[in-house]
Every structure is written in structure tokens, then in C-alpha cells.
Amino acid sequence: MSWLNDLRDIFGFAFMQRALIAGLLVALTSGLLGVFVVQRGLSFLGDGLAHASFGGVALGLLVGLEQPLWVALPFTLVAALGIAWVRERTRLSSDTAIGIFFAVSVALGVLFIGLRREYQVDAWHLLFGSILGIGQQDLYLIAAVTVLAFGLMIPLWGRLAYATFDAELAQTDGVKVGRLEYLLFALAAVVIVASVQVVGVILIAAYLVIPAAAARLVSPSLSVMSLLSVLFGVLSTSVGLVASFFLDVPSGSTIVLTQALVFVVAALAMKR
Amino acid sequence: MSRPPALHFHHVDVRFGEVDVLQDINFDVEPGEFVAIIGPNGAGKSTLIKVAFGLVTPRRGHAAIFGRDAGDQPERIGYVPQLKTFDRSFPATALELVVSGLRRRWPAWIRTAERERARATLAQVGAEGLAQRPLAKLSGGELQRAFLARALIRRPDIVLLDEPATGVDFLAEHDLYDLLEKYQTETGATIAMITHDLAAARYHASSVVAMNRRVHGFGLPEEVLCESCLREAFGHIGHSHEVIVL
Numbered sequence: 001m002s003w004l005n006d007l008r009d010i011f012g013f014a015f016m017q018r019a020l021i022a023g024l025l026v027a028l029t030s031g032l033l034g035v036f037v038v039q040r041g042l043s044f045l046g047d048g049l050a051h052a053s054f055g056g057v058a059l060g061l062l063v064g065l066e067q068p069l070w071v072a073l074p075f076t077l078v079a080a081l082g083i084a085w086v087r088e089r090t091r092l093s094s095d096t097a098i099g100i101f102f103a104v105s106v107a108l109g110v111l112f113i114g115l116r117r118e119y120q121v122d123a124w125h126l127l128f129g130s131i132l133g134i135g136q137q138d139l140y141l142i143a144a145v146t147v148l149a150f151g152l153m154i155p156l157w158g159r160l161a162y163a164t165f166d167a168e169l170a171q172t173d174g175v176k177v178g179r180l181e182y183l184l185f186a187l188a189a190v191v192i193v194a195s196v197q198v199v200g201v202i203l204i205a206a207y208l209v210i211p212a213a214a215a216r217l218v219s220p221s222l223s224v225m226s227l228l229s230v231l232f233g234v235l236s237t238s239v240g241l242v243a244s245f246f247l248d249v250p251s252g253s254t255i256v257l258t259q260a261l262v263f264v265v266a267a268l269a270m271k272r
Numbered sequence: 273m274s275r276p277p278a279l280h281f282h283h284v285d286v287r288f289g290e291v292d293v294l295q296d297i298n299f300d301v302e303p304g305e306f307v308a309i310i311g312p313n314g315a316g317k318s319t320l321i322k323v324a325f326g327l328v329t330p331r332r333g334h335a336a337i338f339g340r341d342a343g344d345q346p347e348r349i350g351y352v353p354q355l356k357t358f359d360r361s362f363p364a365t366a367l368e369l370v371v372s373g374l375r376r377r378w379p380a381w382i383r384t385a386e387r388e389r390a391r392a393t394l395a396q397v398g399a400e401g402l403a404q405r406p407l408a409k410l411s412g413g414e415l416q417r418a419f420l421a422r423a424l425i426r427r428p429d430i431v432l433l434d435e436p437a438t439g440v441d442f443l444a445e446h447d448l449y450d451l452l453e454k455y456q457t458e459t460g461a462t463i464a465m466i467t468h469d470l471a472a473a474r475y476h477a478s479s480v481v482a483m484n485r486r487v488h489g490f491g492l493p494e495e496v497l498c499e500s501c502l503r504e505a506f507g508h509i510g511h512s513h514e515v516i517v518l
């Protein structure tokens with residue numbers, strides 16, 4: 001069983017252990033959150049908030065912070081709540097609201113990076129992620145966000161699902177639909193900011209969308225979809241990470257391509 | 273001490289932006305009545321239901337169900353929404369939909385007692401075979417039965433229906449009214465139904481509210497479904513409506 005020995009060797013490295021744990025935690029939170037993102041037709045939200053975090057991190061780098069995520073977090077939260085507010089208060093569609101914040105955040109990010117006038121390696125890592133460079137502090141942050149996300153979403157799952165099914169029906173049964181939507185958007189912002197280091201701004205949206213979309217194809221109910229979404233995310237992360245080690249290519253791309261493979265298999269397995 | 277009305281609207285005004293959606297809505301529905309609320313598109317009928325549920329706050333006046341806010345007694349109210357509002361791609365079975373009416377949350381899993389009660393309620397509306405069927409694969413009539421079972425599972429004292437016949441064929445529509453009358457006979461519940469269907473209002477309701485942003489008529493079907501009252505509410509009446517008012 002040489003492949004077992006290979007796996008043991010791969011995960012004997014501390015950086016690979018941290019990468020695996022970080023990737024699995026991101027898969028868990030994104031898998032659970034992604035079900036609501038996909039089912040509410042908000043797949044573009046992941047991209048929008050990831051690009052908002054880009055603007056925030058760029059601002060953090062500009063002001064010389066060692067950990068720019070502390071600027072990215074409030075920056076992305078403001079964008080998330082802004083999108084929710086525009087959705088609630090105007091007749092604009094979700095993609096329009098997200099598109100506005102997306103464009104403004106990227107423009108600000110490029111502006112901040114341009115103003116810095118230094119070597120742009122941090123921005124490169126930001127765009128494409130560096131899961132193998134995850135440090136112990138980063139891991140603690142991702143673990144804390146995972147606990148927060150599960151601590152909020154598990155008790156609220158029944159209400160979130162009800163509001164996702166039919167907001168008006170849920171309201172007639174006392175579900176505070178408006179507050180839940182703001183909470184969902186805020187949670188998406190926090191999860192995305194904490195996860196950006198793993199696969200980067202460009203690919204983080206895939207974590208939110210592809211496992212949940214694959215699960216949607218083969219699930220008879222939202223609870224099964226939630227379980228499968230998490231399972232597909234975890235599976236794709238593990239396989240993608242190992243593949244990136246053997247192929248010596250960036251792990252963000254192999255993880256997302258594995259998710260896409262799972263999606264194709266689910267599409268082929270789907271009962272019509 | 274007399275019982276409070278099942279539905280109470282006291283001089284309710286609602287304005288959205290510059291548009292007066294409801295003007296001085298003022299009527300009571302007594303417990304045990306079957307009231308049909310009729311009016312043209314944009315008459316404010318669905319807004320009226322939202323006011324009753326407390327989802328829309330009137331700029332003047334107030335509404336109550338059995339003398340209290342709807343939010344204080346959700347277990348006494350069954351609601352059947354318009355079918356067109358819900359997402360048919362949502363992955364769910366009819367059984368989950370019915371249990372959501374009991375739990376007032378979407379069920380992640382279903383307990384044995386809930387399953388039995390939901391199956392019994394589906395059987396009550398003639399839909400026992402639908403339990404495990406995905407909502408996406410139900411016909412309009414089957415969906416309507418599933419939503420009715422969802423409303424009835426909590427044995428409500430009042431059932432509010434928003435255009436229940438939309439997207440439902442003639443036979444399914446007929447069955448729906450029979451089921452509502454049967455439930456009302458068994459329990460003494462109040463039924464309040466928004467409808468475009470003047471024939472249904474004529475033959476099934478015990479009272480009718482004709483409205484177009486304001487109430488143009490309220491009383492027995494034969495009093496309200498007269499040509500002058502309908503002309504006032506609808507602006508005109510079509511040929512099919514003339515048959516009803518004869």
C-alpha cells in the first residue's frame with residue numbers, strides 16, 4: 001500500500017497538516033452556508049464579498065498592518081450589510097446590488113495597492129491564496145469562525161430554511177426574515193474573509209457555490225442537501241490538496257477543479 | 273361577555289409611497305363565517321391579509337384576529353398562500369411542507385409523532401399518497417392540497433387563503449371548497465378567502481367583502497354580488513360575471 005505511505009509522508013509535514021485542517025474547516029462552514037446562498041439564488045454573493053475583502057485587505061496593506069484581515073473584516077461586513085440593505089430597501093435585483101459593491105471594492109483595492117508602490121507579492125497571495133502558507137494564528141482564526149458559523153447556523157437552520165422556502169410564509173409564523181437575511185450576509189462576509197487565505201479572492205466563491213450546487217442536484221430535501229454539501233466540500237478539499245502536492249501545482253486550483261468534478265458526477269447521477 | 277370578532281379591521285389606511293393601497297377599511301367577520309374577499313387586481317386584497325398578520329403596519333387604524341395580534345397566537349391561524357409566490361425548485365417533500373405548519377420552522381428531520389399527524393392531515397384532504405413526493409413534481413391541485421394540509425395540521429380557528437384557486441383546475445378547485453366547508457362544519461372555524469372567482473364567492477361564502485382599495489360592499493352574497501356593487505368595485509363587470517349576479 002504505497003499510496004498510504006505516500007499520504008502518511010505528505011501529512012507528516014506540519015504545513016500540510018495546517019493546510020488540510022484549514023481547508024476542511026473552510027469546506028465545513030462554506031458547505032453549510034452555501035446551501036442558503038445557492039437556494040436563495042445568491043451565487044454571485046460569494047464573488048462580490050470576496051472582492052470586497054480584496055479592497056479591505058488592500059487597505060490594510062496600505063496602512064502597513066501585519067494582519068490586514070482585521071481591516072478586511074469590517075470592510076467586507078459593511079459591504080455585506082450594504083448589499084442586504086439595498087436588496088431590502090430598493091427594487092434592484094440581488095445581482096445588481098452585489099455588482100455595485102463588487103465593482104467599487106475592486107476599484108478601491110486596485111487604488112490602495114497602487115498607492116502602496118511596493119512589491120505586490122501580498123496582493124498576489126491575496127488573489128490566489130496560499131493554503132500551504134497558513135500559520136498557526138491563521139488556523140486559530142479559521143477555527144474560531146467555524147465555531148461561530150456552526151454556533152449560529154445550527155440553531156437557526158430551521159428558521160433560515162423556512163425563510164428560504166417562502167419568506168412571507170415564514171413571516172406569518174413569526175420568523176424574523178429581515179434580521180435573518182442580515183445575519184446570513186454578515187456571516188458570509190466573516191466566513192469569506194477568514195477563508196480568503198486558503199484559496200484566494202478569485203476562487204473562494206467556488207467553495208460557497210459548487211459543493212452546494214452539486215448537492216442540490218441529488219438531494220430530495222434541504223437537510224440532505226446541507227449534509228451532502230458539507231461532505232462534497234470536505235471530499236474535494238482532501239483530494240484537491242493531495243493532488244496539488246503530487247502535481248506540484250497551486251492547491252486552490254486543484255481543490256476547485258475537484259469540486260467541479262464532483263459537480264459533474266452529481267449532474268450525471270441526477271434523477272430526472 | 274361577547275366573543276371578539278374573528279377578523280377585525282378598524283379604519284385601516286395603508287399607503288405605499290404615494291399610493292393609497294387601503295383606505296378606511298372597516299369591517300368585522302364573526303367567528304364561524306366563511307367570508308370571500310373579492311376585488312380586481314391591485315385592489316389591496318393581499319395587503320389586507322398582511323395587515324391582519326401584522327406584516328404591514330397601517331398608517332392609521334388597526335387589525336386584530338380574535339381580538340389580539342396575529343403574532344400572539346400563530347397556532348390559531350392557518351394560512352394558504354398564493355401558489356405563485358413559492359420557489360418550486362426548493363428540495364422538499366409534501367410531508368416536510370405539512371410538518372413545517374406544525375412546527376412553524378422548516379424540519380431538518382421529522383419525529384414519528386409529527387409524521388403520523390402529517391400523514392393523517394394529508395389523508396384528511398385526500399392527499400395521503402403525496403407524502404414522499406417532491407413539491408417540484410406536484411400538480412397545481414396537488415400542491416394546493418399539500419398547502420391546505422399544512423394550514424390545517426395545527427387545527428386552526430381561522431383559515432386565511434390568498435387566491436387558493438389560482439393555477440388549479442376546475443375539479444381541484446371544487447374539491448378545495450368542499451374540503452374547506454367540511455373542515456368548517458367539523459370545527460366551527462372561520463374561513464377568510466381572497467378570490468377573483470365570483471361564482472365561488474356566490475356559492476360557498478356566507479358573506480362577501482367587495483373592495484377596491486376601500487370597501488364597496490359587505491354583507492350576504494346575494495346583497496353584495498349585485499351589478500351596481502360590482503360595477504363600483506371592479507369599474508366594469510365582464511360577461512361571465514353577469515351570469516353570477518343574475
